[in-house]
Amino acid sequence: MAAKTNAGRFFEDYAIGQVLEHAVPRTVSGGERALYHALYPARHALYSSDQFAQDCGLSASPIDDLAAFHVVFGKTVPDVSLNAVANLGYAEGRWLLPVYPGDTLRSTSEVIGLKQNSNGKTGVVYVRTRGLNQRDEVVMEYCRWVMVRKKNLDAPAPETVLPDLKKVLSVEDLVIPEGLDFTGYDFTLAGEPHRWGDYEIGETIDHVDGVTIEEAEHMLATRLWQNTAKVHFDLTFRPDGRLIYGGHVISMARALSFNGLANAQMIVGLNGGAHANPCFAGDTVKAWTEVLDKAETSAPGVGAIRLRLVATKGGAPFVLKGEDGRYDKNVLLDLDYWALMPM
Amino acid sequence: MAAKTNAGRFFEDYAIGQVLEHAVPRTVSGGERALYHALYPARHALYSSDQFAQDCGLSASPIDDLAAFHVVFGKTVPDVSLNAVANLGYAEGRWLLPVYPGDTLRSTSEVIGLKQNSNGKTGVVYVRTRGLNQRDEVVMEYCRWVMVRKKNLDAPAPETVLPDLKKVLSVEDLVIPEGLDFTGYDFTLAGEPHRWGDYEIGETIDHVDGVTIEEAEHMLATRLWQNTAKVHFDLTFRPDGRLIYGGHVISMARALSFNGLANAQMIVGLNGGAHANPCFAGDTVKAWTEVLDKAETSAPGVGAIRLRLVATKGGAPFVLKGEDGRYDKNVLLDLDYWALMPM
Amino acid sequence: MAAKTNAGRFFEDYAIGQVLEHAVPRTVSGGERALYHALYPARHALYSSDQFAQDCGLSASPIDDLAAFHVVFGKTVPDVSLNAVANLGYAEGRWLLPVYPGDTLRSTSEVIGLKQNSNGKTGVVYVRTRGLNQRDEVVMEYCRWVMVRKKNLDAPAPETVLPDLKKVLSVEDLVIPEGLDFTGYDFTLAGEPHRWGDYEIGETIDHVDGVTIEEAEHMLATRLWQNTAKVHFDLTFRPDGRLIYGGHVISMARALSFNGLANAQMIVGLNGGAHANPCFAGDTVKAWTEVLDKAETSAPGVGAIRLRLVATKGGAPFVLKGEDGRYDKNVLLDLDYWALMPM
Structure with a gap:
């Protein structure tokens, strides 16, 4: 049977x-987009407004x-x-x-x-x-x-x-969406004035805001992606608590990073990532970023920036690992990605 | 007043x-569809992909x-x-x-x-x-x-x-959507290889997975259907807990039944149903199915299967009623329906 | 940094x-509409059905x-x-x-x-x-x-x-949507028989129904509107509880007011509003309304009605302020608005 x-x-x-x-x-459909905005504090303008996306050379907001x-x-x-x-x-x-x-x-x-x-x-x-x-x-x-x-x-x-x-994708590995053009980029509508040239390698940014996570939210999100791994949903299977899908933490941290990185619009490369500690409902997720690298691209006005995005559930920002080389107990996520910014 | x-x-x-x-x-709109997928672990391909539905002869995914x-x-x-x-x-x-x-x-x-x-x-x-x-x-x-x-x-x-x-609809009572054709059905994309001929009358299937229900989720669902019965929403009206809309349990159990019945795509008949016991937030819903009947239909490649879908909040699968003929205390739902499967 | x-x-x-x-x-998109109906018990027909809205002279349901x-x-x-x-x-x-x-x-x-x-x-x-x-x-x-x-x-x-x-907008200040025509208004589909002429100035209506609010719901709503004020999301920032966005209470009360004001379809004017007391998860929101004024408009079959909408978290209806002129401790919201009704 x-x-x-x-x-x-x-x-x-x-x-x-x-x-x-x-x-x-x-x-x-637009339903998935609306839910994404309800589940995460996502505000990158290219993913919020058809008009903004069209002004950047795309056919609509992806x-x-x-x-x-x-x-x-x-x-x-x-x-x-x-x-x-x-x-x-x-x-x-x-x-x-x-x-x-x-x-x-x-x-x-x-x-x-x-x-x-x-x-x-x-x-x-x-x-x-x-x-x-x-x-x-x-x-x-x-x-x-x-x-x-x-x-x-x-x-x-x-x-x-x-x-x-590859440990890290080179800028040549990245694919820039056809037609993307940031030469007429509207920094006011995007929410921050900082352009590619304003970020320095080694710079760190505390994204300040935090979100305390609820069971209903992470389950709605995880189901929406038709990820049905039992550990996320069934309290009788895992009585110490439903483990939150690692992708929920990725999206939460990325959305929080708007505050300081509003112009890191499109994600084009994922170099690596570790879910350093499990996340459970009740945890308050915050995030910080370290600028790892920068590169020019062939698309008009478009620069690439390599970022380390760290999600935490407590402690001070910018703490990643202990002297033993292990992740700090408050670190949930250590993600290394390439994004596209206006130059 | x-x-x-x-x-x-x-x-x-x-x-x-x-x-x-x-x-x-x-x-x-697509909004209701996205929410349905966020509220329930729904994965039947015909209701998830326009392309899959079109390959089955429909104009789009319903x-x-x-x-x-x-x-x-x-x-x-x-x-x-x-x-x-x-x-x-x-x-x-x-x-x-x-x-x-x-x-x-x-x-x-x-x-x-x-x-x-x-x-x-x-x-x-x-x-x-x-x-x-x-x-x-x-x-x-x-x-x-x-x-x-x-x-x-x-x-x-x-x-x-x-x-x-009628205690049970006969297969002649069922209406097959115009154009439905399962002769080119893609079992790989649908998620399971089991076709109509693989199921036997009397067979039982434990759907294995479970979902622990939260207050926010059942209220979102019940409001979405503009069902405003007070018992589902107002804790001051019913201090022992907000009673969960029976339809929420139906949808949860049906979605869980994907695991073992991924090809029971379309529901076309409801023979009967009982909400055997009340469901409250905190309950973990699981489901099992018994194959009650099978019938051929006139549509190409389409068989009908009559299923008893039982939702529980604990206990072992396949327990329905006690010796006294009453529903077991863990049974939430006993639903008798006809679905369409590829032959 | x-x-x-x-x-x-x-x-x-x-x-x-x-x-x-x-x-x-x-x-x-339709995603925002579906979510609005999932978050609030919203049932005003003009905002639920394209066909109903078209029968009232609009191009679709707004x-x-x-x-x-x-x-x-x-x-x-x-x-x-x-x-x-x-x-x-x-x-x-x-x-x-x-x-x-x-x-x-x-x-x-x-x-x-x-x-x-x-x-x-x-x-x-x-x-x-x-x-x-x-x-x-x-x-x-x-x-x-x-x-x-x-x-x-x-x-x-x-x-x-x-x-x-202006303390209060006059009816001349209100803008009626172009083409709006309530002469063929379907009271049965709208849900109540009461027309503009059936309401009297000074009349009060207890909307009866209540909703007990959950953390996940108000956060989903507030994020959907891309309102990222920290007090609504971060429990470590405000350990006495996440303060619920005042607009969540406004929408909840307005939706509850359907029961008694199903035909107060469109909101066209906001005269004033006070968030009298903070709202937290666990509060059960109820609502009552007082008819403050009425006026005819130039649009066919369309009357304007000025309403005081009060949301509470307990206590009896129709209690607004104490002898000291201060809001009763159970009053969450005191909103003064103009709506359009069929005459």
Whole structure:
């Protein structure tokens, strides 16, 4: 009987080169946009106003880049992380095309790395996931690696294959949306006067604002992305509290970063990310940013900025790791991404 | 002064043949769809992707069948169940036309049965409710009976009329949406390989997943359907806790049933249903299904399957009633419906 | 570093005649409408059904007037009330054009009054705020005055300028939407039979229903309007509880007033308003109304009615102020507005 429900894949079920076609395509609309703005204090103008987006050379205001990421990511959960012990990392994330209301997204993942752990009970699976639209164009892609349980401990260990992933995307790797032009950028409507040239490598910004998280909110968000991992919803499964989807913290921190980075409009690259500590309802999420790098691009008036975005649940800003090299207990997220700003 | 507010109808206010035109028509959009996906872990592909729905012969992805039901039902509350003591049953529910974004729904109910209870204080009212779109086409209909208080205990008892309602709709009663064609059905995108032929009558499926319910969520849902029954919202009216709208449990259980019934795409018939026990915030809803019947249809590749969907708030799956014939204390919902699956 | 985040304006930063162009324009869609109906028990038919609105002479169902107000208001917070000690009052609020899905709104405010308080530490700032659409048409405007802290106590006091604001808008000040025609108004679909002629000046209506408010709900609402004032979101900032955005109470009370005022369809004027006491999660909001005035208009079948809408969190209806002239401790809101009704 239980055979009809999805038990998820175990470590021995993956093989190098395997392509997983994930289920449940999704058409997005203004409804997803409105909910994104209700769930997060998102205010980047390009994702709020059709007119502002058109003045920047796009056809309309896209769905938030992170909303597109969540939709693509959510579909992978039943095939990749249902039996995951831990979400270990991200790399080579690239946004290749804006997603507009009316677009239909689906996801596929290719297994690009495998390594059984020495305990023989778990292994690490590396996948490259792609989100495609209704024209089969890739709208985004990223690599992720997770630790997955073995079900059959006698299954032989696969040959170890470790993918060669870039620690950091170079500016040449980034794809600037066609037509994007910041030469007529309206800083007043965007909310802050600071342009690309005003940020210095090494500079840190405390985004000041905080949001205390409620159970209803993170569950609404996680369901919206059709991510149905049990740990986020079922208190009887995890009596110490429903674990908040890491993507909820990413979106919350990014939205909070508006205050100081209102002009870091579009996310185009994800270099890496760690969910340093679990987040639960009742935590108050705050965020700070460190400017890691800057680069010019070929698009008119468009600069690229590499940012470390850190979400915390307490403590002082700018504290990341202890002397032992481990994340401070208040750090929830350490995310390394590239964004596009007006020069 | 209070004369201007709606006190609702009492038992003596109903008469056989009476037609109630319910208020507040409603235009639905992608917003309702996005909210439905945020409120419930809904993943049936036909209701998630325009492209998938078009590949099945529809013009676009419809609003979830249960969302259409909730919109139609919500409008009846001020006229039918404001003074109801209990919602006793459903029968002969049929979905006749898909509801698409842009459609405007309204509801009417005809009184088809009346029976005063022997205590002289309450009576049972049977109504047949129809939901209509902006072209005055009936999109769905169902019968419901509720126990309603008398206000004037001296009002004479009406002649008892008990409608002759089918215990179960036959497959000939079901209406298959025009153009529906499952011959090219994509099982991979739908999420599970199990087709109509893979299910056996008597088979039971534990849907495994659970959701712990929050106050904010059920109130958002119930308001969205413009159901304003006081018991769901006002803690001062019902200090033991806000009673959760039974339809919230129906939608939650149906969405959870994706895990094992991902291909039971469209709901076309409601044979009956009982809200066995009240549901409150904090309860963790799980679900199981029993296959009650199967039938072929005239549409290409489309089979019908009759399912008993049971929602629980604890206990083991597959426990329905005790030896005394009463529902187990953990059973929230016992719903009997017909769905359409690829053969 | 902190220089890049918005510290808000202090009293000495305002000058008479100054025009503040507020940031983050916003395109609204069916998503905002669906969320409005999920957040509030809103049932006015003109804002629920395209068909009903078209039968009243409009092109489609507009976004709720208060949703338009919240969108316009939310944009002003970073420039006007980030350092406000208190929101003191509203006047001369007028809705000039309906807002439809697809419209893009932005806001500007002009400083029209300044008065430093005798303590030398704070002052009162009066602004006239306008909301504009993508065609630069003014869709609504209102005056608001707030008490704002000085940062530099040595800054000289500005010349006192007190704007001459109308205590009450006259019916000639109100703008009736072009084409509005209530001569074919469908009272059955609207939900109540009471027309303009059925209401008497001095009449009071207890709206009966109540809603117990949850944290998640008011935060979703407040974020949706891109109002990011810290007091509404950050429990560590205000440990006695997150203060609920006053506009959430306005919308809740207005929606509750459907029960008794279902035909007070469109809000066209805001004469004044006071947030009498703070509202916190757990409070149960109820509402009552007093009819203050009535007037005919030039539009076919359209009457204007001036209403005092009072929201409470307990106590009996119709209690407003004590013998000392101060608001009763249970009064949350005292709002004076003009609405349009079928005659």
